[in-house]
Amino acid sequence: MENYESREEIFDLKPDCAVMVINIRDPRQAAAVNGEWYASFLSRGINVVTTSLADLMWPAKAAAKELCEQLDNIGKSTGASIFMNGQEPGFADHQAMFLASCSNTIKTLTISEMYNYSSTPARAELAPSYGFDEDPEFMATLQIPDVQKMVWGITIHHIANELGYELEDITTSFEKQVCDHDVECAWGTIQAGKVVAVRVRTCGIIEGREAIVIEHVNRMAQDVAMDWPWTDRVGQIRVTIEGDPNLQVDMNVGIPEKPEELSYDGYVLTAMRVVNAIPAVCKAKGGVVTIHDISEYLPAGAFRSDATFIDHKVSKA
Numbered sequence: 001m002e003n004y005e006s007r008e009e010i011f012d013l014k015p016d017c018a019v020m021v022i023n024i025r026d027p028r029q030a031a032a033v034n035g036e037w038y039a040s041f042l043s044r045g046i047n048v049v050t051t052s053l054a055d056l057m058w059p060a061k062a063a064a065k066e067l068c069e070q071l072d073n074i075g076k077s078t079g080a081s082i083f084m085n086g087q088e089p090g091f092a093d094h095q096a097m098f099l100a101s102c103s104n105t106i107k108t109l110t111i112s113e114m115y116n117y118s119s120t121p122a123r124a125e126l127a128p129s130y131g132f133d134e135d136p137e138f139m140a141t142l143q144i145p146d147v148q149k150m151v152w153g154i155t156i157h158h159i160a161n162e163l164g165y166e167l168e169d170i171t172t173s174f175e176k177q178v179c180d181h182d183v184e185c186a187w188g189t190i191q192a193g194k195v196v197a198v199r200v201r202t203c204g205i206i207e208g209r210e211a212i213v214i215e216h217v218n219r220m221a222q223d224v225a226m227d228w229p230w231t232d233r234v235g236q237i238r239v240t241i242e243g244d245p246n247l248q249v250d251m252n253v254g255i256p257e258k259p260e261e262l263s264y265d266g267y268v269l270t271a272m273r274v275v276n277a278i279p280a281v282c283k284a285k286g287g288v289v290t291i292h293d294i295s296e297y298l299p300a301g302a303f304r305s306d307a308t309f310i311d312h313k314v315s316k317a
Contacts, residue, residue, distance in 0.1 A: 011044055017278045020050040021271060026128070026141055027151050031055070031064040035071070038082055042074040047282050048082040049274035054154045056084030057093075059288055061157040063150050068288060075287035083281045083289050085273040086155065093155050094291065095239045097162055099247050106243040109159065110213040114229060114236045115253075118185040118220050119260045130198050132220055133190045136176050140198070143174040148202045152214045156204035159212050167212075169205040174198065177225045185220050186260070197225035234259040235266060272299065 004010050010018075018041045022034055034052045041048050055062035062068045071082055086093050092111045100106065117126055126132045131140030141147055153170050160167050177197040183190040190196055197219045204212035217229050231238075235253035253269065254262040280294040 007040065011040065011046070014044075015046060016282050017047040017049060019271070019275060019278075020048055020052055021274075022052050027054075027147055031067055035064070035067045038071050039074055042071060042078060042080045042082060045078040045080050047080050047278075049277055049281055050082065050084050051270055051274055053084060054086075054151060056082060056288055057086045057290060058154055058158040058161070059290075060161070061154055063154070072287040077286070079286040081281050081284045081286055081289045083274065083277055083284070083294070085270075085277065086291070091273055092237055092239060093159055095237075095249060095251070096159055099239050099241055099249060100159075100163060102245075102247060103241055104244040106163075106211070106241055108209070108211060108213060108240075108242045110215060110238075110240045110242075111155075112229060112236075112238040112240065113216045113218070114231045114233075114238065115216075115218045115266075116220070116222055116234045116259065116262070117218055118183075119234075119262050121186045121263075123187045130200075130218060131176060131195045132198070133187075133194050133196075135193075136178060136195055138195070140174070142200055145172040148172040148174070148200065152202040153204075155214060156202065156212045160204055160206065165206050165211075167204045167206060168208070171201075171203045171205060171210070173201045173203075175200075177228075179221070179224050183221045183224070190220055196220045197228070199225070199228050232256065234262045276300075 020034065020037060022037070030053055034050070038048055038050070050056070053064070055064045055068055059065065059068035059072070075081055085091070096109055096111055100109065117132070120126055123133060127134055129141045131138050131143065134140070142151070149170050149172065156170060157167060175198065176195045178193050179190070179196040181192050183196050198216070200216040202214045203210040206212070217225070219225055233252045234256055237251045237253065239249045241247040254265045276299045277294065277297050280297045281289060284294050
């Protein structure tokens, strides 16, 4: 891997495709920072795949609609494409729609993330966004309703549209729990009385009820907030349909025996969802492309010899 001193050095490489995974802690800043990079690549005829700006997964309901239109126009003029993989973390909306294809009627469709984040090595990765290791009065970024809607609202709108509905409203909630004892985690000790668990719900209202829900129940230890939805896995993404019939699919991330690898596994699966899409994106029409514009894609050479001895790394945030 090489480091480059300037953007021009990167552009001069003239790659077929750029993988953009800039992690902006505050999603309110993400559009400006990422948008500048996207426009620079597209204007030079370089395709882009990204995990960093949810609006691109379905521009029709984008918060940054003007930016999406700008990028679409640039791409169409140069023939370069840009693809965003989706949220949670890049495929849960696809899982939800697959499960919905097996449904007769749906009362509630819920996408849940249940993660034990105690293996995350950098406090700055979680404290500002979720409020972990802070006093309960601390205002976490994701506690702000408009931020929640910006991050997860587009996924809810997308699913509703695929099922033939317009949302009546999007509601949000953010709950916290503290612990009565110190909790050890990768970055040190979270003292008793600090936030160790959060439950975040972003809900799309249809027919006057919570019809499409994205819920996060995240913890800094397995034995806290036991009255909330819980799993014995260190990381789990669950899609549940309450309806006719009742359906549930659980995808476990990482393994309980190696909880320190959860962050690594989570980052890799998120990135590979766009890396594996590169050949399809390079062949696609110019402009913003979504899952509706490219066919399903798979990894190339997945059974190559180095897959036998995978050297998992503990990620550094």
